[in-house]
Amino acid sequence: MNSSLKLSNRDRAVLMKAPFLAGLGNSALVRLMSMMTISTLPARKFVMREGETADAFYCVLNGYVRLFRLSREGREADIMVCAPGETFAEHLLFSNDVYSCNAQTAEPATLARFDMQAVRDLAQQDPEIAKALISAISRHLVGTMDCIANDRLFTAPQRVANYILSRCPADGSSASIRLPFQKSLLAGMLGLAPEALSRAFSSLRRVGVTVRGRIIQVGDVQALRNI
Amino acid sequence: MNSSLKLSNRDRAVLMKAPFLAGLGNSALVRLMSMMTISTLPARKFVMREGETADAFYCVLNGYVRLFRLSREGREADIMVCAPGETFAEHLLFSNDVYSCNAQTAEPATLARFDMQAVRDLAQQDPEIAKALISAISRHLVGTMDCIANDRLFTAPQRVANYILSRCPADGSSASIRLPFQKSLLAGMLGLAPEALSRAFSSLRRVGVTVRGRIIQVGDVQALRNI
DNA sequence: GGAGGGATTTGATACCGATCAATCAAGACC
């Protein structure tokens, strides 16, 4: 792990466009950015562990981070996957608690780390930052509620179709998208074993979905909506 | 539906202890309470519907409210059940959006209604209220994350055992609890069909769980933890 | 461009929970 205070231009651009920071004025932005630290991590590196005291939250600048919980027998359940621009664990800011899940990089990743105590103090003073926090946490809540509904309402092929559609341009009859990560990560996001994801893809062939490596081609977007 | 500005003493006590309001100082409290409206609703009454513009959020004062989403075929998936003292839909405060799920009273209920625009204005001025919102939304996020992990890690009997344990005093070898609502509501909360809940209860008999009506008796709390 | 190794796919099987149908218990209401 390499830790520094300096941002690459690419990472800086991601950070400035991150939902958490995007709406902020210059002074709030400077104050937040002056207290953060940047670190570059290898794949499969733990960023936080269930039960540790929650003294920081993070913003993903590059790569993907997987939040998951472990059962007693060691089985893993993904709770959320964070893409570049997304924050995680910021909802523990005012709870003075421990992390309730593990976070692990799914691939080499760059993260910005924010000290809880420092941001807590800022948020108390600056209503703009408080609002940014509300927005970020609200966004996550919407995501997890969607996730519960998807898990409970839809089968594996339907969840996969929903995911593909969410990454397709809304218009057009055919589309081609590229997965930004491994299929096993997508499987976890959708609450599936990798084998089940694979079978779901192949069952979508009959509605015109072709998969080769990370490339997914959709023959008829509208047909996919009806699955 | 009966709408009024007046609170019963009982409802007032619930409101004052609600996590959302509990930490507030007197002036914030007065301002919030002066803008809310109280309504008493019969069972199975819709409070909000998926797709409607989100112009209010609510705090449950009495009864239970079920948040759920519908599939195209009309199947329902519960996303969250709100008990007295809990708020819902407050996470849409800064998103200017539509409700993303339906809310229905599970039994006769009393709710406090807060106008989004009015609270939004208050939250911008009063950091105390902003903090209360962060806490309320964060609490919900923790709940939904737990829900995802439970769904994905545990079988029906395990989820039921977890629920029972969450309502048992931590110490003691035996315990007796009373469900505060119908079993069908509990089934929905746990992502189960009512039949599956029933079977889960009966499978827990062999670890000393006895169910009669709404009364659940646990012979050995520790044994239940190992399931 | 080719080898090596991890990721993905495919097949066989088992388990879990949904669904449908029928019975049973329990409140609610008069």
Added chain:
DNA sequence: GGTCTTGATTGATCGGTATCAAATCCCTCC
């Protein structure tokens, strides 16, 4: 207290997904 409606249980069956094992693919690194 008896009827009547609604909620809960039980049984039988089916579909969906996990799991384990083996084969294959793809990507990365040289």
